[in-house]
Amino acid sequence: MAKIIVVTSGKGGVGKTTSAAAISTGLALRGKKTVVIDFDVGLRNLDLIMGCERRVVYDLVNVIQGEAGLNQALIRDKRVENLFILPASQTRDKDALTKEGVAEVLEKLKAEFDFILCDSPAGIERGAQLAMYFADEAIVVTNPEVSSVRDSDRILGLLSSKTQRAEQGQDPIKEHLLITRYNPQRVTTGDMLTLEDIREILAVNLLGLIPESEAVLRASNQGVPVTHDGASDAGQAYADTVARLLGEEIPLRFHEMQRKGLLSRMFGGNRR
């Protein structure tokens, strides 16, 4: 039975779509049959990050409104087997999504996939609520910054009240914290919140920590999820994150300032 995971944050621009793309790619690379759904109707981005924007014909709203079949709308990833993208509509708005329609789409996908990732829009309105409503697990993406942490806190509150699991009194959604754009140097100088601060405020299990990295911007612009860039710090951090999602115990990396040793001074750091 497929696991439905929502990638959410409340605040915009913290790296939800980047993380949804990177994690779904990582899961597929580990042999899990994965689909990633863009719930950001009207502000579609996932297709760009996944590099499949030229192959979009039908979208989630078409499927929900019965204008296209699910298999017509699913886009097969060119780089990894087992990975599919269900894009959002750019011309509609979030009112085009209905709870029943989303439920029906998810039900069909569940039969075929191991993991269903829902890339939530920013905010706490309809689109975000529908993206989280049917989730089994949630990845809350947070930047080391006060407004992002407060919005994540708000989202965690909604996850425990405005979801199917909460409303039907089932086991609560399993919540994970994913900290992105972490810059140990700026944490040391006090520009950013520390890892400990964030964990203390949000009181949620830490799934991963992604360092601020040039590789992420490059990956987004090239339309290649950063997980494919195995040499980069961010690529490795996402691979660790995926391993933890699959239940492996992996020590945390990239959260401390790197002391430059003799070798790295001579040959340059491994940060690219």
Place this chain on the structure above:
Amino acid sequence: MSLNVDSADVAFTFKGGMLPMTVMELASADPEHIRRQLAGKLSQAPAFFQHTPVVLSVEKLDEPHLALERICAVCRDHKLLPVAVRGGSEPIRQSAWALGLGWFPPVEEGRARILESVSERTNDAVDPAATEVVEERAADAPVALSETTRLYRGTVRSGQQVSAAEGDLVVIGAVNAGAEVLAAGSIHVYGALRGRALAGIHGNAQAGIYCRELEAELISVAGTYKRLEDIDPKLLGVPVEVHFVKEQLEIKPLA
């Protein structure tokens, strides 16, 4: 909190406050009917009728006009001081003002919950049998407290509101920024208090706030409040207790 500029030349200061207030909810518009019932109550619980200020609520009455002056006179005869009217039609509002009374809008949906329990309590106070029960409880505090205390486990998150309408609230966890905890009694937070905490919401000035780490946006006891900005920075981040002492909030480190 005060708006004064030059303290030497100040005749008064405005302060925000929530005072305990008895609401007299009228089910009849007939002054004589009210008089008969008041006379009965007066003989049962004379202690209650000590020039007690009351708000006359006419929301349950479906009458556009009211013999408001006569009703007020009946109240005063029984040592109740009407100070304001709540709800009612435009003519009722005009006559309230003409009589020198304040006027409050009818209870909104959202606030109904809190105010409902206020009026429940005041009903209790008028009913002498209930008054005794309250006194009994005061003498036997631990038992009575546990009946109304609400225990909340986990983090109270931004946007969430947890309240104990009748007694104390105990939170095992943190109250995060943007969250709100309310209690008729005291509030105990076994964690960091970063959001808003309002104790004694029905006017119980004996209520207190206790927390492991004070970072609160706002703390209030019986309507008197302090914002984060008003709190001595030395008290932030440490375990404290907050009480209402000499008309203001006193914050002390927990020894």
